[in-house]
Amino acid sequence: MTDDVRWLSPDQLEAWLDLAALMIRLPAALESQLQRDADLSQFEYFVLAHLSESPGREVRMSELAAMSNGSLSRLSHVVSRLERKGWVLRRPSAEDGRATMTWLTDAGLAKIVASAPGHVERVRDLVVDALTPEQLEALGAACRVVLDRIDARDGESCAGRPGPRPAGRSRGCGDEA
Amino acid sequence: MTDDVRWLSPDQLEAWLDLAALMIRLPAALESQLQRDADLSQFEYFVLAHLSESPGREVRMSELAAMSNGSLSRLSHVVSRLERKGWVLRRPSAEDGRATMTWLTDAGLAKIVASAPGHVERVRDLVVDALTPEQLEALGAACRVVLDRIDARDGESCAGRPGPRPAGRSRGCGDEA
C-alpha cells in the first residue's frame, strides 16, 4: 500500500537530518543568548528590531506580523506583553479604522539598541563568521528557494479551499537590505 | 558604548534574514501537514521514527532525547502522551536501574508506517526536490558547520562553569544514513 513512496537517498537523508537538527537547535541557541542577556524571546526581538527600523518607529500589526513570520494572534499577545513593559504603544490607525498601529517608545528603542550588539555578535559567531561568504550565499539562496516553495503551497491551499492561511505573507519583502 | 559592533553587511543580513525566516516557517509548514494528516507533532514523529529504526524498536530515554534534539523533560512528557495513546511502552532497563527504555508497540509501528510516506512526500516537495543535488549538499554542509559551532559553544559553557547544558548531545550521531 505504501510501496510507491520515493524514500530519501542516504545523501538526501543526511542533508535533511542536518537541516532538521539546525531548525531546532539554532533557534534554541539564539534564544538562550537573548533570554540570558536581554530577557527577550527571538520573536520579541524581531518585533522590536523591525519597529526600530521602520519610518516613524511605527508599523501596522498585520505588516509587523508578516515581517516577523508570525500569526496576527501571536503578535497581538506579544505586543500586549511588550506594551505592559512600556516598550510599545498601540493606537488605531488614522487612515483605516480596522488597522492598529504599533509604535516603539523611547524605552523600547533603548531596549533594542542595548540588546542588538550581543545578538548580532551571537549570530556572527554561530552562523555568519562560521561560514565562508560563498557558503553563506549558498545557504541564503537555498533558503529562498524553500521559502518560495512554501509560499507557493500556501497559495495553492488558499485557492483550493476557503480555509484560512497560516500567516499568509506574500514574500514581497526582498527590500530589507 | 555600542560602537565597535561589527554589524552585518547587506548581503550577510539578507542571507541571515532568509535563514531566520526558514527556521520559523519550514517547521510550521511541516507541522501543519503532520498535524492534518496524522495528528502528530514533528517531535512526536521524530520519536516514533527513531524508535522504529532502532534494534528491538527500543531506545533509552536519554539517547532518544539526543537523537530527537530535545530535552529529557520534554521527551518524558511526550512519551507519556504517546504511552496514553498506546504507541509506546516504558520499562526500566535491565542493565542500568536508572535508565528507562522506551519500546514501540505494534500500534505505534503501524502509526509511523502510515504517517511516514506523507511526511517524506512533504519534505521532498518543500526541500529535497526543490533544490538541485548540489544545492542540497551545500545546504547540508552549511548546517553541519553551524551545528558543530553550536556544540562547541555548548561545550565551552560547560567547561567554564558547572551550570547545566541545554540538551547536551555530543553530535556523535553522524551514522544515521
Add this chain to the structure above:
DNA sequence: TAGCGTCAGTTGAAGCATCAAGTCCACATC
C-alpha cells in the same frame, strides 16, 4: 557498608503558542 557526588528520569507549575470565536470597521451592492 555507609556516605557522597553524579546520573537518569519524572513531575508540577508557569509561560508561551495556537486555535476558535467574537468584535468592530470598511467597502460593495442593492
Add this chain to the structure above:
DNA sequence: GATGTGGACTTGATGCTTCAACTGACGCTA
C-alpha cells in the same frame, strides 16, 4: 442608507515546552 461580506485585529481556552525541584539508582571512597 441598509444590508451583507470580508478584513483586521483581540480575547479566552487549551495544549505543549521549559524550568526548577525532586526521587532513586549507580559508583567511588573510606
